[in-house]
Amino acid sequence: xxxxxxxxxxxxxxxxxxxxxxxxxxxxxxxxxxxxxxxxxxxxxxxxxxxxxxxxxxxxxxxxxxxxxxxxxxxxxxxxxxxxxxxxxxxxxxxxxxxxxxxxxxxxxxxxxxxxxxxxxxxxxxxxxxxxxxxxxxxxxxxxxxxxxxxxxxxxxxxxxxxxxxxxxxxxxxxxxxxxxxxxxxxxxxxxxxxxxxxxxxxxxxxxxxxxxxxxxxxxxxxxxxxxxxxxxxxxxxxxxxxxxxxx
Amino acid sequence: xxxxxxxxxxxxxxxxxxxxxxxxxxxxxxxxxxxxxxxxxxxxxxxxxxxxxxxxxxxxxxxxxxxxxxxxxxxxxxxxxxxxxxxxxxxxxxxxxxxxxxxxxxxxxxxxxxxxxxxxxxxxxxxxxxxxxxxxxxxxxxxxxxxxxxxxxxxxxxxxxxxxxxxxxxx
Numbered sequence: 001x002x003x004x005x006x007x008x009x010x011x012x013x014x015x016x017x018x019x020x021x022x023x024x025x026x027x028x029x030x031x032x033x034x035x036x037x038x039x040x041x042x043x044x045x046x047x048x049x050x051x052x053x054x055x056x057x058x059x060x061x062x063x064x065x066x067x068x069x070x071x072x073x074x075x076x077x078x079x080x081x082x083x084x085x086x087x088x089x090x091x092x093x094x095x096x097x098x099x100x101x102x103x104x105x106x107x108x109x110x111x112x113x114x115x116x117x118x119x120x121x122x123x124x125x126x127x128x129x130x131x132x133x134x135x136x137x138x139x140x141x142x143x144x145x146x147x148x149x150x151x152x153x154x155x156x157x158x159x160x161x162x163x164x165x166x167x168x169x170x171x172x173x174x175x176x177x178x179x180x181x182x183x184x185x186x187x188x189x190x191x192x193x194x195x196x197x198x199x200x201x202x203x204x205x206x207x208x209x210x211x212x213x214x215x216x217x218x219x220x221x222x223x224x225x226x227x228x229x230x231x232x233x234x235x236x237x238x239x240x241x242x243x244x245x246x247x248x
Numbered sequence: 249x250x251x252x253x254x255x256x257x258x259x260x261x262x263x264x265x266x267x268x269x270x271x272x273x274x275x276x277x278x279x280x281x282x283x284x285x286x287x288x289x290x291x292x293x294x295x296x297x298x299x300x301x302x303x304x305x306x307x308x309x310x311x312x313x314x315x316x317x318x319x320x321x322x323x324x325x326x327x328x329x330x331x332x333x334x335x336x337x338x339x340x341x342x343x344x345x346x347x348x349x350x351x352x353x354x355x356x357x358x359x360x361x362x363x364x365x366x367x368x369x370x371x372x373x374x375x376x377x378x379x380x381x382x383x384x385x386x387x388x389x390x391x392x393x394x395x396x397x398x399x400x401x402x403x404x405x406x407x408x409x410x411x412x413x414x415x416x417x418x419x
Contacts, residue, residue, distance in 0.1 A: 014380030020280040032301040
């Protein structure tokens with residue numbers, strides 16, 4: 001019977017398929033086990049609210065419904081326990097015309113900044129918080145080029161560094177949980193182009209009614225340091241979005 | 249399910265990286281193979297297989313360790329591979345000829361592989377799941393969310409397509 005012979009040929013071919021490459025296997029094995037270490041860690045942690053770090057709120061302009069006349073915007077603050085980042089931002093934009101706001105905490109000693117995704121602000125904003133000094137900020141102008149010989153601190157991230165990036169106006173996403181934690185994010189394969197060599201990168205998109213946020217966490221090390229994961233959880237746990245009730 | 253695997257899965261659920269490492273070593277080839285037969289590409293298979301393990305780790309607390317691990321991992325890998333291909337709107341092509349030996353027997357099978365590669369994606373999927381991963385029709389139906397009859401008819405049509413393809417090439 002032709003079909004029986006044919007099926008047998010198919011099965012035999014299945015037995016001759018290639019096998020995984022040894023080098024790739026070892027690389028992926030290490031990555032998977034490193035990720036497992038990361039995933040185990042949060043189970044051992046106390047609830048973040050009981051360990052709340054000295055931090056203060058930063059208000060972020062997101063999803064601006066009407067133009068506010070700004071350029072390619074950058075605003076920043078340093079978490080030193082003093083003035084709020086909101087004060088910094090209000091120097092640059094008309095707070096009353098802001099449609100939707102996001103609030104997140106920046107721990108003491110960390111850095112935060114906001115970049116607008118285009119010159120009108122209509123495409124939303126990118127907010128970054130990091131445990132190192134972020135590239136220089138220039139009000140609403142595009143970031144200046146680095147002086148010769150100076151390395152971009154994001155590109156120079158080491159194992160002790162972490163960068164959280166929140167991008168507004170994401171196209172789609174799952175409904176945001178009551179409180180976001182690192183465990184809600186998905187680790188990208190270490191071979192993904194988005195992941196710098198030696199880094200651990202996780203992301204997720206979450207929607208708060210009409211506002212969807214892309215949240216990305218970039219650890220400079222692999223696996224990430226447990227204490228950094230705790231801090232990231234603290235920060236993500238402080239995230240709240242004031243939903244614009246006037247939007248239909 | 250062997251007692252060892254049950255104990256390893258239980259230990260992995262409780263956070264033992266050593267147990268997870270042993271499970272990885274045991275089942276990596278099966279996971280990679282599942283990713284490969286669907287994507288047809290080594291690089292995608294590597295990514296999909298890695299992602300499968302990452303997802304499995306996330307879902308391990310919900311896994312019933314008394315059940316066999318491989319079908320569960322295979323399900324994750326196949327679904328992930330399909331997601332990746334559909335997202336990229338990429339029709340998988342099987343790896344280059346260099347992956348296979350050059351003797352006459354394998355040469356003939358390479359022709360068969362080429363014919364499989366030319367199949368419509370939905371038909372190729374049921375072929376590789378059935379003949380290369382050894383899944384039964386019912387298992388494929390559960391995996392793909394299709395009635396058993398649909399899987400059977402796709403398999404039948406795929407075999408017919410393959411036969412016609414090879415006959416047209418006088419193989």
